Amino acid sequence: MSMTRKTLLSAIAALCLTGASSAQAQQASPARFTIAVIPDTQNYVDFTHQKAEGFPFDAREMMIEQFRFIADNAVSRGGDIVFATGVGDVWQHPTIAIDPSHEARGFRARPLPSGMNPDRWTRGVREVEIPASVDAYRLIDGALPFSVVSGNHDYDAQWWEESWPRDLTAPEGDLRRLGMIHVGGLVEWTRAFGAESSFFRDRPWYVASHDGGADSAQIFEAGGYRFLHIGLQFAPSDASLKWAETVIHAHPGLPTLISTHDFLNKDGERLPHPVVNQTVVDPFDNDAEGVWSKLVSRNPQIFMVLSGHHNGQSFRMDRNRSGGAVYQILSDYQDRNQAALDAGMAADKAPGLGDGWLRLMTFDMAGETPSVRVRTYSTHFRVYASDQPDYARRYKPNEQPQMTDEDFLARDEFVIRLDDFRARFGAGAGGGRN
Template sequence: MQKPFNLSNLARLLAVAAALPILAGCGALPATPSAERDFVLAVIPDTQNMLDYRHQQAEGFKFDANDLFVGQMRYLADNARSAGGKVAFVAAVGDVWQHQTATMETDHAARGHRAVPNPYFSVELEVTPKAKTVEMPAALAGYRLLDGRVPFGVAPGNHDYDAMWADARFPPVPPQELGKLMAAHPQTPVESRPDLIGMLHIGGLDNFRSIFGADSGFFKGKDWYVASYHGGADSAQIFSAGGYSFLHLALEMQPGDDVLAWAADVMAAHPGLPTIVTTHDYLNGAGERHGNPIVDLKRLDDRHNDAEDLWQKLIRRHDQIFLVLCGHQRGQAMRVDANGAGHQVVQILADYQDRGQSAIEAGVPPGLRGRPVPIGDGWLRLMHFDFAAAVPSVQVKTYSPHYRRYSGETSDYAKWYKALEQPALSDGEFFAADDYRFTLPDFRERFGPPR
């Protein structure tokens, strides 16, 4: 799904971030990391376009884009600690696959929600059996490469829900009128105008649970899978690395109050553990806690909480939470805020789904608005935690198993991607957004020394 982005405050946010003591510049991963005091947390951004059935040779595409996804998973498995590498945990931010199997599931239909046709989201709203026959089996096969090699948690994204529909309360304007209405606001991206192109709602997680539910082969009986809610739509894992045990919470998209209460109970059951929260939609490309306005679930259904609600109701109230990971909105961003106890919480966005350089290189003609056909190019986030020094640090790197190199080693990186994702940045700023180090100055005050 094409995501809106807002770059108006990005330069200012980058400047503020650069002045914070948390940042310590860019650089390569340590050549000789200290034994048992370092590890890698891998983050899988939205993979939907790699698994999209339309992007496979069986549909006439130049190559099987899901090979990019398999390459990601094989790389993580080969570099897991169980294989002699450094990857101790894998967090997936959602939008694993692309398509749905229903227009609307029964719960929303029973509560009076109605769908309307929407010409602007014909791809996103396609209901197809190929979600189950092509996309979900590819996801299952990829994650099986991690099974037994490294613990992982997956947060569902909007495309992982059983149904996604254009909500009747925000009907789209006719295409012949759109240009005239947009002319009045030429600087406003059309993707941020739900009053013109409509708004999408989602419902049902049976498909997601069939792959990633609490009773799935991935998690049932695993000692590191410690809790679940809604059958595994929300889940909790514990992994030990770097001298600490970490709690990871994978939360559904824009979760309701009941999910937040469950998350609080899980933390209470595991007091003192440094906690990472992964959820799909939290930061935008400008580093603001603003969700995608086209998929603003709270506006459509008061059972949901938006990003600021999630911060106020859960994250800032629980001092165990020190890191938040998300995707959904195109681009890269980082922000740091003090929680209610005065301790820092690092919040990071990474979403590479719309990248299409590998499609260009394969001879795939441009798609919508002359842009490359989006397939993601296999980019991953690798967060290298080092607890050997007096002040712990985290080196953030971005790596593509397809290109077999880091973003900082890719001379054309900004040329390939900056114009689509964050055109207001200089090339140097764009490189820095995917290759930087930050420190955790209050980590040991909160969680004690490594063991």
């Protein structure tokens, strides 16, 4: 049974951390380690957000800062970050009108409304966005194991399908004016981040892949345990979910995390985006509830699900079919625009970039009950959320205006007690006392 929203917010607020002050991850101990979660980076590398297009600065440098921070604080370099996972929407624009697979199945696409020439999109993504994304990931390549999954913006094609037309009578800004957006094709994605890319080919910790690497699995060791991580493409098909289950069965007993682009919304619900709802248009795909019912709830090794896509942050805990806790965490800061405002852009013109915010989840495996300290850190401002006096004033109005400042901060800095972790996965190599 899900925790009620009121109970959840009260619990998170009570656990809010205010003592984080160091900008550097602490050196790893046998019992403590950190997983870095990289929220949607699409607006950093958007080719229109670079100096060459008249933007005040090269926003892609903010993505570079994030990855340099992760690399500098990896265990291999004296820090405590053992694994990093990107939750999708790495870049911004599509490259083609419709992918061959959907066209062959009878889909008919109409282009998304835009004043931009599609040929310009193609050049921008191939010449700026993808190279900038690859350059960022190269900074952590060799420093630690990592995963990256596709978001809806990473697909080759993104269109509104003609059977779900735009409602041009809806008010300006109403999402119904976009129709039902559909995506397809991962040629560019798998070329950059697929199983045969230089990032993952022949890496011993990259243990399995599916659909050219659109779905993938990694192993990392920390805190006396071996962990399995599975990355799933956006709106994964039944074939993707069945593949993931075979990977779990091939690694019995390992505590397992899932990263996928769209899972929780900012209200902590497993609901599809009102416009990008693949399952409405394509029965081959699964929404968040489908992923829960067909994969997560029925595999007791899965104890955590990480996601992005929905601007904001949320947390939810549900019990799987075996009664085990599954902690679900949304992290997406792509609409935060303070950096653009600081550069002198007018409030109505300053685009969301992300302001360098990412998630640092520090696991403490000592004692009878392990815990995870979830913090939000900006590599641009070099500060944790709890140390930023204007944090709620800057971001709450756009993300959670109904919340108090305290509750808003509690969404970004809190502690999860892994109450049943030992019972499910044993004491670990250190016997729970390392």
